[in-house]
Amino acid sequence: MLVRIYGAAEDSDVEELVGALRKGWEALRLPSDSLELQYWAPGLAAKHGRPDIHVHFRSTDADAELRRAVDEGSTIIAVLPDAPSAKSSLPPPLAKLNAFLRDRYGSYSCEALVDEILTRAILPRRTPQAFISYRRDDSEHVAAQLHAELTRLGFLTFLDTVSIGVAEDFQHELMWRLNDTDLVILLASPRLGGSSWVRQEVEFARTAGVGMLVVVWPDECFELDAKDKPKRPFIGQLIDPHSSPLLTREDLGIDPRLAAVDVHAMFTGAHKAPHSLSSTALDQLVAAALELRARALHERRLDLLSLVYRREKKRGNSPQHAALPGDLRVDRDGHPHLIRVFPFRPEPTMLHGTATMPKEGESSSAVYRENYPHDDRVSAMKWLAERDGFTLSPFTTRLPRPGGTK
Template structure:
């Protein structure tokens, strides 16, 4: 039985299915999930009834005149997540079977294959549903470009943190900023000539790296890359793509947004695998072992004394739903949520501790002290 299954139905346009499969194979490799066994794509199966233990999604490619299409007997929209695909919003009623028209569609005119793949990964639980981005820039050099990106990314469904927009009044500005940074998928740095001459932007870049947050570097024209950013993914702006006032022109915004869509999956995979590797090392250091990894990256751990525990590593800042999901997936067994508390607001860490002490069956583990906590585990 596969951990992750995708079924493709409908009438894809030329090249659509091939592009989807190629991108899903790349994603499987990034997450180190064996393609064809634990991660499967099935094309036009006679019936799709995945196990309840499998994370599954249907991609239905609509086509002109398909509104009367019959999906009964193929799959049940009430029991499996479905992503209908249509060309434009106005064509949904013509291209998508009526039984699926109540579902919000992927529209190809608002996002190509990269956006579709991201939606599939989000539905499978491999990517977070929240699409969070942190904009790091110098106000003196890139304020206009930052505002443009804020608007463009927001229109594409991202939650974007911009320092002039995202911090409430009467709170500790830097504490709130670091908390926001901890909870993003990618940091976009606008690398202007004096980016690394500012204490604040230098700290933002360094702390993003310390948290294994992917950095997408937008390099200003004719700028020599700094040694600090040589390993970052980048978008190089052309001279004609930015005017004298610092306003982005031409295709610059689209190029940045498209690169971000591709980079986000890889960034999340690296961060996820990092915290899982950290947990495995902690378990083995106290003579325990990881027996396997299930859907949603739930790690089945055996501690000394044959004590068993399901641990769900979380990327970003967790909330009460993380405990709920961990307990639900554990099926009555003891469970815990692993997270990185560094940089998270003290008040939020206190809130999580309170939740852990008042909700039975699920607990918090801080990644930096996982071995210590697990060695003294008394709940099981």
């Protein structure tokens, strides 16, 4: 990926981005030489190829190149301190583009900018999604606080109390959304083990390869019976201290889709529930979610890609990795066939792009994980995608048994 940066290398905000972007690329386990960062200088465009992404902090005499990039439909991220600075800092060619405003994200603006770049580089879906898993009587106020902040930042955020309509099947909709989320944020309060719903959500996320950010709760926020006291250091025992852990700290060191953030002593309000996260803790949590989201989706796609690869080998085919992440090429009946793997349910524009990419005489298919293959919405997706030379192929994920309360 070629990223062209408009700004001086010694500028603190540029230097911070470059370091964080390299770290994020490394976390995706992508070859370091596959990320190329260029600093714009006059005449550079004539010597190098077209960048995948332009990131504009500030520039002099770059209007001609920026205008050309806009005309070509290139991805250009203009970084501004705040909205009022647009008049003085935004070059005329970028005036019609919505800018990245650092003050919207505060202390985690760098993580948010890296997430924006990585999303555009490796993922076809632009809108970030999160699913908040929690025990209602422990952490309802914190869940609502987190939902409000993520929604403000443009996340499509699932919270059971606001995201499921009247008369809808609660369990069905909950698991439907869980399958399609980028990231589960687990509010691991000490009494979480009493919620069978949360156990199901955690079990499903682990089975389906959904990324998870575990928020480690301070015990002293609750008066607990001795039998309910979680035994650290196992996060699994935060989930249920009376059964085998679903998730351990060892998992956090091994599985790149998992991470934890410790908000110990960062609560405000009453000593016991209800209470809320301090602004420092909320910033820390959102920054951790932004750092993990793209990595978790990338890993989920790699998991499914591996399954598809092995399936093709069993069919006697010789799959080859294609240029784009998540793409495989095989021969079907003597003709080239493209397989595109998605880490979430593909949107109509993604299906259209996959279906129309092959040349005449070639074919293609889209693969993703699905927990409700007989849902009417899946049937509608298949109907939209039905055309000669294209197939929509959901991989079915086993659901945990329902029951219990939040």
